[in-house]
Amino acid sequence: MKEINRRAFVKMTGTAAVGLALSQFSSMGKALAQAPVIGSTYVPKSESEGNGSSAKVYFTKHIDAEHLIKLYDIINEGIYGKVAIKIHTGEPHGPNILPQSMVKAFQSHVPHSALVETNTLYQGKRYTTADHRKTLETNGWTFCPVDIMDEEGDVSLPVRGGKHLQEVAMGGHLTNYDSMIVLTHFKGHAMGGFGGSLKNIAIGCASGQVGKRQVHGVMEQMPADFKQWPMQDYFMELMADSGKATVDYFGKHIVFLNVMRRMSVDCDCAGVGAAEPTIGDIGIVASTDILAVDQAAIDMVYQRTDNHDLVERIESRHGLHQLAAMRDLKMGNEKYQLISID
Template identity: 70%
Template sequence: MKTYKQAPVIGSRRVDESAEGSRAKVYFTRVIDAAHLISLYARINDAIYGKVAIKLHTGEKHGPNILPRDMVAAFQKQVKDSTIVETNTLYQGDRHTTAMHRDTLQVNGWTFCPVDIMDEEGTIELPVRGGKHFKTVSMGSHIVNYDSMIVLTHFKGHAMGGFGGSMKNLAIGCADGRIGKSQVHGVDVNNQPEDWNAWPGKELLMENMAESAKATIDLFGKHIVYLNVLRRMSVDCDCVGLIAAEPTIPDIGILASTDLLAIDQASVDLVYQTASNQDLVKRIESRHGLHQLQAMKELKMGNPQYELIEVE
């Protein structure tokens, strides 16, 4: 097992390794399979108890890059009383309504355990402590039915966010499909521009996402953990399905942490130090995606300083 104070590159900046203060632990393996996913989870799961939500991006129909179903199935079987959770989408794709979403889950093979579409029966407002854009954010109402949450994320690019890590998985993934996702995207729920290019983006979107995610992490407190799987990292999100661009960066591995900011920071760092990263880095920077990390830091959503602990 190897331990690093920090990955060499921190997005587009460098960090003083002699800096004082605590460091979060981020566990890392280069091997992407069920056994290593389960092994990393075992290092961070002390506070997971009761009814457990596994927040997963289940993807549009036949998406080429979504997490392997057999790997997720093997993992889910190790988590007692666990349920995959999702919400409907704001855009009119394969998961826009609950009925369409259920059909897509069948097509994509998410049939090995219960899947709770959390906004199927309505919404609930969760408070955003310290938010400058929101006092509350609208979430799928079922979110309060769970004692703990595992955020299992396919880390990749994103058309508006630059990248989608654990924070984005929470921020957009737990917000309900109409009100909450409209809030996060900064558009009027009843008067949305038809052209997505006219929607707010860049710094405002990153800050909105951070505030939405904060509502969820505050709800679960210490009973939430994060797993980022860095494989098949297209510049496009799994929400675009079959038209996602083919990844040009090689697979990197799996990361695990109890710290939201640390795991997304470490994931970005590893992308920046990997060969053939130009397409993904361009997507991140052109959307001002690194501001996700700054927004989380300002909201005290985790520690930007971490130890990267490599597990074979």
């Protein structure tokens, strides 16, 4: 594992972002009482300037390249230089991964950018670099460079004030980039309850055979059945520790976009075995604040009347503890404004 000195980290300000009032969006249903609402507000974009006490989360109900790019252009002030676009490229023929055409248009809009991934801890079709590259081709990720960041080993990033981890092994190529765009397919997850921006970098940037063991808490022993691995609150806190390492490394040069479409209860790691989504598509949220963007997506899910399966997956795994752990680590603002660009 190669070592790296601490970069001049830029501190993320504030604590957690929570809550949402979404009565303006009738399609979200009338389940406000179910959601973990604490007091964020919806405001039109024209009225959003000048309020620095809460994070800004921008929203569109349109899930296409045009609106994805519009959202990015609002939040991209800190993106410069060589840019990593962290997505989940999925197992072969995965039915729920982000549309390649949308990602292609987005990537071509970002100068000096490449898609980035890491190999998996589990023995699937992305376990080795050679198999991973075959899967990338199968799934159509051939329109731009795709950097498998742990192809040549690890880099150790520190975790400032982590709950359990003092450092995490990330894909060694991560430090080749000046900025990162976290482009996430928001969905359920077998262990995390949900996979948002935190999961995308906490597991997705960690190296396959070292970092992912750290994040899953299985350094000493790895039971064959993942259901016997550490779960619930401890796992959520390990993810927050790992996510904080990447967020602190990039400082102001990292942004987050959650695409809420085809939200199966299963991660894209499940490939063709993923359960068919039972909740309708919602839209895209974007922010410079990782906690705010994941909280906003969660709140939107909780407003839906067709949310039973996804909410059950989230709550049965203690998934909301991801948000509490990020709050404890001061990874985001305590409140957010939801700003529609439609």
